[in-house]
Amino acid sequence: MAIKDNIFTLEGQQKSGLLAPEMVGEIFKKVQESSVVAPMCGTVPMGANGSEYVIATGEPEADIVGEGMAKPVSTIGLATKVVKPVKAAVIVPWSKEARLANPASVFDTIQEKMSDAIRRQVDYAILYGKSAKTDKVISGVDCVNQTTNRVTLGTATAKQGGLSADVISGYTKVMEADSGDYDFSGFVADPRLRSTLLSAVDDFGRPLFQAERVNLADSWGSIMGLPTKFGKVVSGRIAGHAGSNVRAFGGDFAGSIKLGFVENITVSMSNEATIQIGSEMVSLWSNNLEAALVEAIFGWVIESPNAFVAYEQKAATTAGS
Secondary structure: OOOOOOOOOOOHHHHHOEOOHHHHHHHHHHHHHHOOOHHHHOOOOOOOOOEEEEEEEOOOOOOOOOOOOOOOOOOOEEEEEEEOOEEEEEEEEEEHHHHHHOHHHHHHHHHHHHHHHHHHHHHHHHHHOEOOOOOOEOOOOOOHHHOOOEEEOOOOOOOOOHHHHHHHHHHHHHHOOOOOOOOOOEEEEOOOHHHHHHOOEOOOOOEOEOOOOOOOOOOEEEEOOEEEEEOHHHHOOOOOOOOOOEEEEEEOHHHHEEEEEEEEEEEEEEOOOEEEEOOEEEEOOOOOEEEEEEEEEEEEEEOOHHHEEEEEOOOOOOOOO
């Protein structure tokens, strides 16, 4: 049942408990914009029961023919990958008193937090194939971190080109991968990599991190001319998880990942449901609480994890090891 007092006028479908359409649209917009993966690969239509995508292997080649000569035939391989959508959901409760005291602020905060929760799950699923909350592996999906292309940052000495050589090494691994003809469209990176990038230069003394001005608050940047999106999810350092040694993924985001949402995102509200908070089942009505449920059904397909490279920080060593 929808909450009725001092939020918004309930008309049409909102009577069934759905949040104002403009707020739902804003949440979906924020998810797409703040995600590290979605802006890099874009989104495609997704059916409720999944979708099939045809992947071409190899490129047809034209030839020069003379008068009366047979026209050349050039074949390509076609493979089909099936996307099975998964559902991400989260319930956010709050007290009625807090909402009545400052309704605008409460809903702005809720909108932001719900957007962040869905965005983290979408990114974590595609990059690591895991649940953002439990860190458990999602069954039957591919993820970027499955790539066998790995580069340990700091491998190249200063004489060998340092970080610049490491970045190029990863670029070369993707571009020369035997399993496909990939492009290298950009990077997603952990914010902690910024400080290393800011002091690193290429063989000509030009900074690897390229921008008109240094702005540590900006989620976008450029590494060697390629677009770079920053986010903590890249290292897996979210929801209290320890994370990995990965500091960046680079590769064919635009061509090798297809991401789609089924019916965008839905949000519903209640002040009568019973929900689990911690280990207890709590009645919203009897405890003067209200809650919003946000759900996103999405799916993705990765042509091959080896369309990407993982740049990893050296594992920490302990004294005496």
